[in-house]
Amino acid sequence: MNANLRAQFPSLNPASNPQPHGVRLAFLDSAASALKPQAVIDAHSRVLSGPYANIHRGLYHNSATTTAAYEAARAQVAFFLGLPVGGENSLVFTRNTTEAINLVAHSFAKPRLKPGGAIVLTELEHHANIVPWQMVAAATGAVIRVIPLAADRHSLDLSNAEALLRGATVLALTHMSNVLGVRPPLTHLVPLAKRLGVAVLLDGSQAAVHGPINLTELAKLGVDFWCMTGHKLYGPTGVGLLWGRPELLATMPPYQGGGDMIEQVKLPTGTTFAAPPARFEAGTPAIAEAIALGAAAGWVQQHGWAAIQAHEQAMAVQLSAALADLGFIEVYSPPHTGIAAFNVRGAHPADVATLLDQQGVAVRSGHHCAMPLMSALGLPQGCLRASIGIYTTAADLTQLAQALIKAQRLLVP
Ligand SMILES: Cc1ncc(COP(=O)(O)O)c(C=O)c1O
Structure with missing residues (x-):
């Protein structure tokens, strides 16, 4: 460079x-957090100093402009991640990777887990891909099973992987370790999990920064959820992404309730929810940060x-x-x-x-x-x-x- x-x-x-x-x-x-290029800083400050307004709720010019920029950022990131046109609807803006994993743990896994059920993790995981699963395991009576590190201390010991995955609900694993830089053998593990009916979540926090991600290809392989955090990809803090297989997102209840994620609100009950991704974006999101994340993706792509x-x-x-x-x-x-x-x-x-x-x-x-x-x-x-x-x-x-x-x-x- x-x-x-x-x-x-x-x-x-x-x-x-x-x-x-x-x-x-x-x-x-x-690997902890990347520095920010001027293009991202400028994109962020343009939102705050330009025709700013809250999104999805005003008919006036500034609100429409900011809404368009927010949704354009979603489309830009979808393109960056190899999704086809329309694929942006399966991309949820979250606060970071941590929130994306909590969302899947609580909205996807928790309703499906029963006492004695299982979640499979690996010994390579960041705490963000451990603790949310321990919380839903504790709440449901499920257990955590762990694919251990192999004797070479770099790779995973897959000798018992099939037994560990059998009967599990989710396999949640890193796409690239934040400590060793290694990548688990997805072409082996993901099809194995799918064959056994286990949903797969990939933590793409590190992988997203060092090479192209093609979510269309990962979906074909059998990945069901993939997530990343904006601040490692030269973007701002406070924004991350969850991609989910559309047919799974459609079955998932909201993770948080509030404005912007509803279809109709009734008292005392009877509230209905918007379709994904809005269903999972309760309240005012990190508007400027999401737009700046779109700029970060564009900046990386330009290089x-x-x-x-x-x-x-x-x-x-x-x-x-x-x-x-x-x-x-x-x-x-x-x-x-x-x-x-x-x-x-x-x-x-x-x-x-x-x-x-x-x-x-x-x-x-x-x-x-x-x-x-x-x-x-x-x-x-x-x-x-x-x-x-x-x-x-x-x-x-x-x-x-x-x-x-x-x-x-x-x-x-
Ligand atoms: C592999 C991996 N997963 C998850 C995270 C958590 O990211 P965040 O704190 O932005 O949610 C990190 C960040 O250090 C990471 O490297």
Whole structure:
């Protein structure tokens, strides 16, 4: 990627943004949340400073204009995700991935679960794809079954997958791990789940950022629900997406009640609900954020996945090589995924992260909202995670390596 691209991210511009500790910023925490390009910031502020009004409820010009922009963003994101024209009606704007998974857990799974029923998760999951399922399991008397990590500590052990899936209602799994960067073998697991009558939810939070998503193809494979969060795709916080198979969404009761999701409201009872997606968007949504998410999808598309992937792959190779060259790093993720999970031998990850920060290097440390995975990896203190984004450069990775050398010298006797 060229300097011109980095210049589109104001957070990386030392002139407009004082650099931490007066040192050049090497931002290597995109897996937690990505920086925002000016095009997204502009799209967001255009809504707030332009002909703004609430959506779906006013006949006057500003309301019609904002409503059109909100629905156009839905169509733009649908196109970005490989849905055909009309497919946007199966795309629900949520607050984030977390809300999308809670929606499916409560509206789809809960009414179908019975005592002794089962939900299948994997040991790779983010807490957002664990806790909502534990809540509906507790409420219904269902159990959680877990596909464990394999002995290589990178992949899933599928030897017992069929038995785990048998009789389950839902298989909920990540499309790409936020700690190891690995992708579960969907072409094996999804058809197996379908053959056994198990609905499949994919958490696309990380996968959506690093390559094209084709929901039409995923639906053909057997995926029933897919979700993502806007802020990792260079979009704003406060907005995410749930895609659901239209025939399933049509059977699901609303997750929350309120304005904008109804057909008719009667007292004392008898209220009827709008068709999806409106049924699942109660109250005033994140209007400006949804429109800016549409702009983020457009911005990514304008750069093109081929160029983005070529650049990210080069950075991923360099990141793995930089860590391997140091000689004092324990790496837990497989090479070249673009998300490196590691520790400095003999040092606590929080201490290392603090020393990296003082040298302008931003990485995540801790359990990465994946405590069960940390346990499976035997890392009670967690680990460090460096993750790349579209704006990552070789200079960022050199800065990381140099900062790690200094941290190791200071921390490890
Ligand atoms: C794989 C994965 N799932 C879910 C989430 C939750 O995203 P959010 O907090 O935006 O709902 C994240 C974010 O860290 C993630 O990486």
